[in-house]
Each structure stands twice: as structure tokens, then as C-alpha cells.
Amino acid sequence: MPASAQIAERRQSRMIPVLRGEQGPVMVGLLPVAFLGLLFLLPVLRLFLLSVEGGTLAHFDKAITSDLYLTVFIETFRIAAIVTCCSLLMAYPVAYVLSTASPRWVLIGLVFLMLPFWTSILVRTYAWMILLGRNGVLNQALLGAGVIKQPVALIFNTTGVVIGMVHVLLPYMVFPIYSAMLRVNRDLLLAAEGLGASGWSVFRRIFLPLTMPGVIAGTALVFILSLGFYITPALLGGGKVIMIAVLIEQQVRQFLEWGFAAALSCLLLVIAVLFYVLLNRLGRRETIA
Amino acid sequence: MSPTVHRTLRARNWLLPALRVFTGLVFLFLMLPLLIVFPISFSSSAYLRFPPPGYSLRWYQAYVNDPVWIDATIRSLKIAGLATAIALVLGTLLAFSIVRGRYRGREALNQISALPIIVPSIVYSIAVYGLFAKLRLIGLWPGIALAHAVLAIPYVTIVVAAGLKTFDVAQEQAAMGLGASRLTAVRRITLPQIRPSLISAAFLAFIASFDELVVAMFLGGSNMTLPKKMFDNIMMEVDPTIAAVSVLKITLVTLLLALAARFGAGVRPAV
Amino acid sequence: MNDATPHVVTAARGPLLSLSSIVKRYDAVLAVAGIDLSVQDGEILTILGPSGSGKTTLLKMVAGFEQSDEGYIRLGERDITDATPASRGIGMVFQNYALFPHMPVAENVAFPLEMRRMGQAQIKDRVAKALALVGLAGYENRYPRQLSGGQQQRVALARAVVFEPPLLLLDEPFGALDRKLREQMQLEVKRLQRQLGITALFVTHDQEEALVLSDRIAVMNLGRIEQIGTPFEIYAQPVNRFVADFIGESNLYRGNVSAVAQGRMTAEIEGGLMVTAQTATLYPVGSTVGILVRPEAPRTLGDGETADNVASGSVTEVVYLGDAIKYVVALDGGHDMTVRWPYRPSTETLQIGTRLRLGWSADLVHVVGWD
Numbered sequence: 001m002p003a004s005a006q007i008a009e010r011r012q013s014r015m016i017p018v019l020r021g022e023q024g025p026v027m028v029g030l031l032p033v034a035f036l037g038l039l040f041l042l043p044v045l046r047l048f049l050l051s052v053e054g055g056t057l058a059h060f061d062k063a064i065t066s067d068l069y070l071t072v073f074i075e076t077f078r079i080a081a082i083v084t085c086c087s088l089l090m091a092y093p094v095a096y097v098l099s100t101a102s103p104r105w106v107l108i109g110l111v112f113l114m115l116p117f118w119t120s121i122l123v124r125t126y127a128w129m130i131l132l133g134r135n136g137v138l139n140q141a142l143l144g145a146g147v148i149k150q151p152v153a154l155i156f157n158t159t160g161v162v163i164g165m166v167h168v169l170l171p172y173m174v175f176p177i178y179s180a181m182l183r184v185n186r187d188l189l190l191a192a193e194g195l196g197a198s199g200w201s202v203f204r205r206i207f208l209p210l211t212m213p214g215v216i217a218g219t220a221l222v223f224i225l226s227l228g229f230y231i232t233p234a235l236l237g238g239g240k241v242i243m244i245a246v247l248i249e250q251q252v253r254q255f256l257e258w259g260f261a262a263a264l265s266c267l268l269l270v271i272a273v274l275f276y277v278l279l280n281r282l283g284r285r286e287t288i289a
Numbered sequence: 290m291s292p293t294v295h296r297t298l299r300a301r302n303w304l305l306p307a308l309r310v311f312t313g314l315v316f317l318f319l320m321l322p323l324l325i326v327f328p329i330s331f332s333s334s335a336y337l338r339f340p341p342p343g344y345s346l347r348w349y350q351a352y353v354n355d356p357v358w359i360d361a362t363i364r365s366l367k368i369a370g371l372a373t374a375i376a377l378v379l380g381t382l383l384a385f386s387i388v389r390g391r392y393r394g395r396e397a398l399n400q401i402s403a404l405p406i407i408v409p410s411i412v413y414s415i416a417v418y419g420l421f422a423k424l425r426l427i428g429l430w431p432g433i434a435l436a437h438a439v440l441a442i443p444y445v446t447i448v449v450a451a452g453l454k455t456f457d458v459a460q461e462q463a464a465m466g467l468g469a470s471r472l473t474a475v476r477r478i479t480l481p482q483i484r485p486s487l488i489s490a491a492f493l494a495f496i497a498s499f500d501e502l503v504v505a506m507f508l509g510g511s512n513m514t515l516p517k518k519m520f521d522n523i524m525m526e527v528d529p530t531i532a533a534v535s536v537l538k539i540t541l542v543t544l545l546l547a548l549a550a551r552f553g554a555g556v557r558p559a560v
Numbered sequence: 561m562n563d564a565t566p567h568v569v570t571a572a573r574g575p576l577l578s579l580s581s582i583v584k585r586y587d588a589v590l591a592v593a594g595i596d597l598s599v600q601d602g603e604i605l606t607i608l609g610p611s612g613s614g615k616t617t618l619l620k621m622v623a624g625f626e627q628s629d630e631g632y633i634r635l636g637e638r639d640i641t642d643a644t645p646a647s648r649g650i651g652m653v654f655q656n657y658a659l660f661p662h663m664p665v666a667e668n669v670a671f672p673l674e675m676r677r678m679g680q681a682q683i684k685d686r687v688a689k690a691l692a693l694v695g696l697a698g699y700e701n702r703y704p705r706q707l708s709g710g711q712q713q714r715v716a717l718a719r720a721v722v723f724e725p726p727l728l729l730l731d732e733p734f735g736a737l738d739r740k741l742r743e744q745m746q747l748e749v750k751r752l753q754r755q756l757g758i759t760a761l762f763v764t765h766d767q768e769e770a771l772v773l774s775d776r777i778a779v780m781n782l783g784r785i786e787q788i789g790t791p792f793e794i795y796a797q798p799v800n801r802f803v804a805d806f807i808g809e810s811n812l813y814r815g816n817v818s819a820v821a822q823g824r825m826t827a828e829i830e831g832g833l834m835v836t837a838q839t840a841t842l843y844p845v846g847s848t849v850g851i852l853v854r855p856e857a858p859r860t861l862g863d864g865e866t867a868d869n870v871a872s873g874s875v876t877e878v879v880y881l882g883d884a885i886k887y888v889v890a891l892d893g894g895h896d897m898t899v900r901w902p903y904r905p906s907t908e909t910l911q912i913g914t915r916l917r918l919g920w921s922a923d924l925v926h927v928v929g930w931d
Contacts, residue, residue: 024389024471025385025386025389025390025391025392026386026390026392028382028385028386028389029382029383029385029386029387029390029398031379031382032379032380032382032383032386032402032442032446033383033398035375035379035438035439035442036379036401036402036405036439036442039417039420039435039436039438039439040404040405040413040439042420043413043416043417043419043420044408044412044413044416046416046419046420047412047415047416047419050419090315090318093308093311093312093315094311094312094315094316096308097305097308097309097311097312098312100305109312109316111546112316112319112320113316113319114546115319115320115323115539115542115543115546116319116320116322116323118496118542118545118546119323119538119539119542120499120500120516120519120535120538120542121500121502122500122502122516122519122520122523123322123323123326123519123534123535123538123539124322124323125523126326126519126523126531126532126535127321127322127323127325127326127535128322129523130325130326130329130337130339130532131321131322131325133337135337136337137325137339140339141339167318167319167322170315170319185656185658187654187655187656187658188658188660188661190623190625190645190654190658191652191654191658191660192660192671193624193625193644193645193646194623194624194625194645194646194648194650194651194652195646195651195671195672195675195719195723196646196649196672196675196676196723197646197671197675198646198675201675205671206660209662210661210662224407227409228408228409228410228411228412229409230409230410230411230502230503231502231503231520235520235523235524245409245411248411248412248415249411249503252415258415258419261415262415265409265411265412265415265416268409268411268412269408269409269412272407272408272409273407276407
């Protein structure tokens with residue numbers, strides 16, 4: 001680099017104190033923080049204001065006391081819980097098999113997880129409608145094989161919504177558990193065995209507790225994301241399975257009830273963040289111990 | 290048993306094979322929906338038949354020849370491109386700040402920067418709609434790009450921060466000791482070495498925006514994005530054009546994943 | 561791998577552990593190539609070898625973490641060749657201790673007792689005793705990561721002996737400790753082993769550690785045992801070139817036997833130096849041998865003084881070792897000889913370039929076969 005350019009660059013760096021000294025990291029963060037503040041925190045704050053428009057808690061009152069809306073909340077929690085359980089039951093063995101597989105199989109397994117994971121939820125939901133619909137592939141196959149006499153209702157009900165959501169959320173469960181399993185020092189398992197533990201005891205006393213942080217992280221993530229699901233219940237629920245997100249969308253687009261939608265949104269947000277904090281704390285305690 | 294792969298849990302002989310079979314079934318469950326759209330997209334029939342009665346390219350032609358689909362696709366590409374650029378710059382700056390900073394509140398900032406992932410998209414949509422209506426940004430594609438950038442920043446920050454943590458600051462200091470300015474040191478020494486992270490981050494940001502439905506539905510007005518057009522198409526059960534679009538999207542993701550795997554670093558759900 | 565010298569066994573109560581014809585292959589690689597080994601009840605036997613010699617594999621087979629492809633392992637009266645690790649009842653200290661990070665110290669130590677379904681009261685009693693034994697009473701509720709390396713190792717020891725196993729395995733347990741702590745822990749382990757009357761099989765690549773700790777040492781290389789014997793035997797009478805080279809600092813020269821007479825033989829080292837040795841094993845004239853002269857063997861000769869072996873040279877390197885000084889002397893024949901003498905403040909330190917005559921007696925020369 002010619003000397004003149006060097007000097008120019010030095011001068012430039014002097015002109016941008018942002019990138020020098022201990023102040024650097026603070027200054028560098030200002031722009032993204034301002035951006036997120038303006039376009040994320042501010043709108044969310046306005047949402048809270050909107051929910052108490054007119055200075056009353058009427059919207060919240062309506063959301064909590066009405067049986068209709070309470071049912072939606074309960075249904076949302078129920079589906080989120082089922083989805084979380086199914087994901088956990090499927091993810092733990094899968095993560096375990098992956099954690100013991102040879103590098104080639106790990107790669108194949110990761111492809112099988114990543115490809116669906118990064119495929120549009122719309123595409124996947126549509127595919128489930130093809131597969132599970134009344135005239136869908138599965139029903140046609142079962143009818144053709146004579147297993148069933150009449151098509152089975154697999155979508156436009158809770159079953160369909162759960163299948164679709166598990167498909168979307170499973171990778172979120174597998175990855176934290178898988179990485180927790182990779183972090184387990186294999187000598188610990190040998191040590192436990194050498195000290196007299198049976199296979200089951202090694203699992204229950206050593207392996208499971210050590211992979212618990214991953215289980216908690218995955219469970220938290222899947223449950224929280226489940227609560228706010230919109231596309232899958234909207235399409236696979238066929239108007240019969242109403243989760244909170246679907247309710248919020250209806251309130252705005254059909255009834256233009258912005259204030260009430262804002263109140264529902266705030267409730268959903270607070271619940272999600274509450275679970276996030278709670279499980280975060282639980283996870284942290286688990287990691288420390 | 291090879292010396293590198295240790296047996297992990299001493300289990301009954303049938304257990305591990307059983308778990309492997311179970312894992313295979315789960316992978317089948319994951320892959321089946323992706324595979325099923327391929328034959329449907331090449332079907333000659335407008336109705337759902339499986340296997341299709343005949344094969345044709347008519348649904349691909351229907352997609353290419355329909356200006357609504359093409360407009361929506363172009364709009365989504367523009368939005369995703371802009372959102373990726375914004376998120377990449379801001380998310381990287383944020384990652385630098387969080388990893389390198391020694392100021393108080395750094396940990397809090399780290400937590401807050403992950404919030405857009407936790408906040409349900411419907412909630413964010415309602416929230417940002419109010420602001421954008423006031424700013425008269427509704428119906429304008431750059432507005433959607435801004436909102437998508439917000440959603441994509443956490444992915445970028447997490448991936449780039451992970452890359453930065455493994456980078457030895459001493460190299461940057463060495464470069465500065467050899468006469469480089471801080472800016473030059475970052476540009477010549479640090480950025481090239483975290484390039485895989487940046488590539489992965491860009492990939493995540495792009496997909497996050499390109500596939501996003503709910504925010505775009507609220508902010509888009511009458512200008513549909515590709516996901517919105519797909520959503521309407523599925524809702525109305527119009528025809529298998531959606532299957533052709535699906536195949537194209539799966540192909541795109543496969544391509545991007547392959548590229549990211551080749552040039553990127555650890556493309557995984559970053560949370 | 562036949563040990564030419566008779567065993568000197570400190571506590572001759574018969575073999576506790578015996579391995580016969582143990583073979584282990586990884587694909588095409590022969591990791592353990594047919595090993596016979598007996599560990600006597602009450603002794604500390606060290607398997608010493610460079611990395612890749614198969615020593616850790618051997619230990620893992622004794623513990624049951626690896627299966628041997630051929631051969632038998634007996635523990636006392638019992639054939640444990642195919643037994644699960646859990647049923648062998650052997651205590652083991654891992655290289656990085658393998659303490660369970662999610663359990664406090666007491667729970668770690670209690671683990672093997674719980675696995676044996678011992679009553680809570682008895683467990684508490686035994687854990688307290690074991691922790692007292694290693695000097696960690698009062699640390700019951702600490703987590704492993706809150707302990708220093710030395711303390712972690714004590715916990716690992718307590719956990720390995722708390723269920724009173726007949727045999728204790730130690731896999732390079734001092735590798736992670738700094739020198740001073742390492743020496744301290746070596747003595748501690750030795751004390752503990754004596755106190756509990758436990759038999760120990762110990763694996764290390766550190767020959768100094770092996771010499772300090774062991775009743776007997778088995779030197780292992782490329783899946784075979786090269787020599788087995790007391791530390792003294794291994795050091796003073798290595799049976800072959802590998803052992804001579806691996807143990808201690810040595811001056812090892814290649815030479816040709818030129819004369820054999822009256823229990824002495826003379827060999828010519830390339831470059832013209834003649835060395836006379838007085839050893840039990842004599843090699844025929846003309847054979848190629850390794851001539852081993854330990855660094856403490858030579859002394860300086862004054863004018864007119866003489867010895868069985870004499871060589872002149874000049875000092876090229878001086879290394880202070882604290883309690884000793886090491887010189888590298890370039891002999892006139894072209895070879896280097898390392899000598900090491902205890903340091904005394906009264907003696908004058910030689911400078912680089914100093915000429916000196918070295919002499920050493922024939923019985924301090926050890927001869928091994930070259931091949």
C-alpha cells in the first residue's frame with residue numbers, strides 16, 4: 001500500500017472514532033440498536049398502548065372473561081403442549097442416534113433435518129394437505145388397500161394441525177438436544193459403567209441429566225413458538241381449530257377490532273416471554289448443576 | 290467397533306437397531322411432504338390424483354405465464370434481497386458489539402437481540418402495522434423489507450457472533466501492530482476469516498424474508514408477495530400451480546443449502 | 561517380550577490379574593499383539609510406553625470398555641474376558657478424572673455404592689471415610705468444577721476405591737497436573753495403595769513417574785511388552801535397544817564386538833572408540849551391539865589416572881538442573897557423550913570448551929542387542 005494511502009486510511013480511522021479504542025464496540029452497536037429500537041421495540045410499545053386505548057382495560061377484560069376467547073387460549077395451550085410432547089418424544093431418540101452415528105450418517109441425517117427445516121412452511125403445509133386430505137394420498141392408499149371403508153378425517157381438525165406443527169418444529173427440538181448430547185464426555189458413561197451402573201442407570205443417572213439443558217432449551221423453544229403459530233392452524237385447521245394467532249388475525253381482518261387484537265397480542269406476547277424467562281432460568285440452573 | 294467411535298450407552302442388543310429404525314421413520318416423516326409435491330407438480334390433471342394419471346409441465350407453464358405469480362415472485366426477491374443486505378450489515382455490527390464489547394448491559398442486549406425470534410409474527414405484524422400506517426409505508430415493498438430485516442437480524446447476529454467468538458482478536462491486534470488501522474484490520478484480517486459465517490448468515494436472512502407470510506400479508510396491502518399468493522392459492526384450492534411453485538422453492542432451498550454447506554459455516558437453526 | 565530376569569515381587573500373594581495372549585485389532589492395525597501379563601496381589605504395576613504403544617487399549621480391555629479379539633483375562637479366580645464393565649468391580653481413575661459434573665462430590669463418591677444397592681446410612685459412612693482418606697472431608701457439597709485439579713483427582717481416587725475393589729486402574733492420571741502437584745499426588749497414590757492394600761495397574765508414558773511409583777514396570781511398544789521388571793532392572797539392565805533408549809537419559813552407541821575374554825567384552829564404536837564392558841550376557845565377536853553408558857557413570861580423570869574405559873573430549877553444552885549439572889562432551893572420535901553429576905557448590909563448574917578426560921569402569925557399561 002502506498003504511503004499516501006496509508007496516511008489517508010489513518011486519517012479516515014481517526015475521523016471514525018467508532019472503530020477505535022474501547023468505545024468502539026459501544027459505538028458500533030448504536031446503529032443496529034437504534035434500528036431495532038425504532039422498528040421493533042417502538043411498535044411493540046405502541047401495541048401495548050393500543051391495547052389500553054381510551055384508558056380502559058376493557059379489551060383485556062373481554063379477552064379473559066369471555067368463555068369464547070378463554071376456550072381459544074386453552075385450546076392453544078393444549079395444542080402447544082401436545083406438539084411439544086410429540087416433538088420431544090421423536091427428537092430425543094433421533095438426536096441420540098445422530099450423536100452416535102458415523103460422520104457420513106450424521107451428514108445424511110442433518111440433510112434430512114435441514115432440508116425440511118428451510119423449506120417454506122407454506123410448501124410443507126400444502127404438502128400435508130395433499131397427503132392427509134379427504135381425497136389425499138394417504139386416504140386413497142388406505143381405501144385402495146381396503147384398510148378403511150371411508151376416508152378418515154386427518155386434516156381440518158386438531159390431528160392435522162398437530163402433525164403439521166410437529167413437522168415444522170421438530171428440528172428446533174432435535175438441534176439443542178443433539179448438541180447437548182455431543183457435549184457429553186463419553187468417559188463419564190464409561191466411568192459410570194465401570195463403577196457398576198447398568199445401561200439403564202447410566203442413562204437415567206448420567207446421560208439424561210447431562211442432556212437435560214438441551215431438552216429444556218428445545219422444549220422451551222418449541223412450546224413458545226407453538227403458541228404463536230398462524231399458518232399451520234389457519235390452513236390445516238380449516239377454520240375449525242382456532243389458535244390465538246388465528247383469532248388475532250380474524251379480529252383485525254374481519255372485524256377491524258384493532259384494540260382487542262392488540263390486547264390479545266399483548267397477552268400472547270407476555271405469556272411467551274414469561275415462558276421464555278422461566279425456562280431460561282430453569283435451563284440455567286440445570287446447566288450449573 | 291473402531292477406536293474413534295465409542296459405544297456410548299451399553300444397551301440391550303435390540304435397542305440401538307430399534308432406535309435407528311425409529312429415526313429412519315422420523316426422517317421419512319420429515320421428507321415425505323417434500324417428496325410428494327414433485328409428482329403432483331408434474332401431473333397432467335387439475336385434480337389431486339396419486340399417482341398422477343399422466344405427466345406434463347402445464348403447472349410450470351401456468352406459473353411462468355401468470356403475471357400475478359411472476360410479479361409476486363419478483364417482489365419477494367426484491368424484498369428478500371434488501372432485507373438481507375440490511376440485516377447482514379446491522380446484525381454483523383451488533384455481533385461485533387456484543388462479542389467485543391466490555392460494557393454493562395451487553396448480556397441484556399444479547400438477550401433482547403434474540404427477541405424478534407420469540408415474538409410471534411402475528412404480534413409483530415399487528416404492532417408494526419400501526420407504525421407503518423402512520424409513516425405511510427403500507428403497500429410499499431421497501432417497508433416490508435425493513436420489517437423483514439428486523440426479523441432476520443437475530444439470525445445474522447447469532448451466526449456471526451458464533452463465528453467471531455472463535456476468531457482470535459490477537460490477529461487483529463497484530464495487524465494493527467504492523468501498521469494497519471482498525472478499519473483495515475477488520476476488513477483485511479477479520480472479515481475474510483469469518484466469511485463462512487457471513488455467508489451462512491446471509492442465507493438464513495434471505496430465506497427468513499423470502500418465506501415470510503404474516504408480516505408481508507399485513508404490510509403488503511394489495512401488493513402480494515410470493516408467500517401471500519401461495520397462501521391464497523392454498524386457501525382457495527385453486528389448482529396444482531402451487532405444487533410447481535413448491536418444487537421450485539424446494540429446489541432453491543436445496544441449492545442455497547448446498548452453497549451454504551460448501552462456503553458457509555454451520556447452517557443450523559441458530560437458536 | 562520374555563523377561564530374562566526373575567521377578568522381584570514385593571507382596572507375593574499370587575497373581576490377582578492375569579492376561580494371557582491378549583490380541584486386539586482395529587481394522588488391520590494390531591493395537592495389542594499378544595500380551596501375557598500377571599499383576600501380583602498388592603503390587604503397583606506400571607505399563608509404560610510411548611503413545612500408540614497399545615497401553616491404553618490394554619487398560620480398557622481390563623476395565624471391560626473394549627473387547628479383546630483373542631486371549632483371556634482373569635481376575636482372581638474369575639474369568640472376566642467377556643464380563644460387562646459393571647460386573648467386574650474394578651476401580652478406575654480416568655485421564656481427566658471423568659467426574660460427573662452434575663453431581664456434588666459426595667454424590668460422585670456415593671455412585672458406585674448406590675449402584676450396589678447399599679443402604680443410605682452405610683453409604684454416608686463409607687463416603688465420609690473415603691473422602692477423609694483423600695483429605696477432602698468437608699468438600700461433600702462442592703461440584704467438581706469448583707475444585708482444583710488436584711482435588712478433582714482426589715475425588716476420582718475416592719470414587720474408585722470407595723467400593724473396595726480388588727484392583728485399581730489408573731490411566732495417565734497425573735497428566736493434567738503441574739509438576740509439583742504431580743509429584744505430591746504420586747506419593748499420595750502410593751500411600752493410599754499401601755494403606756488400602758489394593759493392587760494397582762497404572763498406565764503412563766512418563767518414565768520418571770513410572771520409576772517413582774511402581775513395584776514393577778512393563779515397558780510396552782507397538783503392542784508388545786518389551787521388558788518387565790523392577791524399576792532398577794529396567795533402568796540398569798534394559799534387555800534391548802528400545803528399553804535402553806526409552807528409559808532414562810542414555811548414551812547409546814552402535815558398535816561391533818571385537819574381543820571376548822574372561823566375562824568381559826570389548827566393542828569398537830564407529831569412529832574408533834573402544835569400550836570394554838563387564839556384563840552377564842556376552843555377544844559373539846563380530847556381532848553388532850548397542851553400548852549403553854548412563855550419564856552418571858563417567859567421571860573426570862586427573863593426570864595419570866586411568867580407568868577401564870577412557871575418552872577425551874571438550875565440553876560443548878552446560879545445563880544446570882538445580883541439584884545436578886549436565887554436560888554434553890564432544891568426544892574426539894566424533895560422538896557426543898552426555899554426563900550428569902550432582903551439583904556441589906564447592907566444585908567448579910566447567911566452561912564450554914574445557915578439555916577433559918572421562919573414565920568409567922567396565923561394569924557400568926551395559927550391552928544390548930542392536931536389532
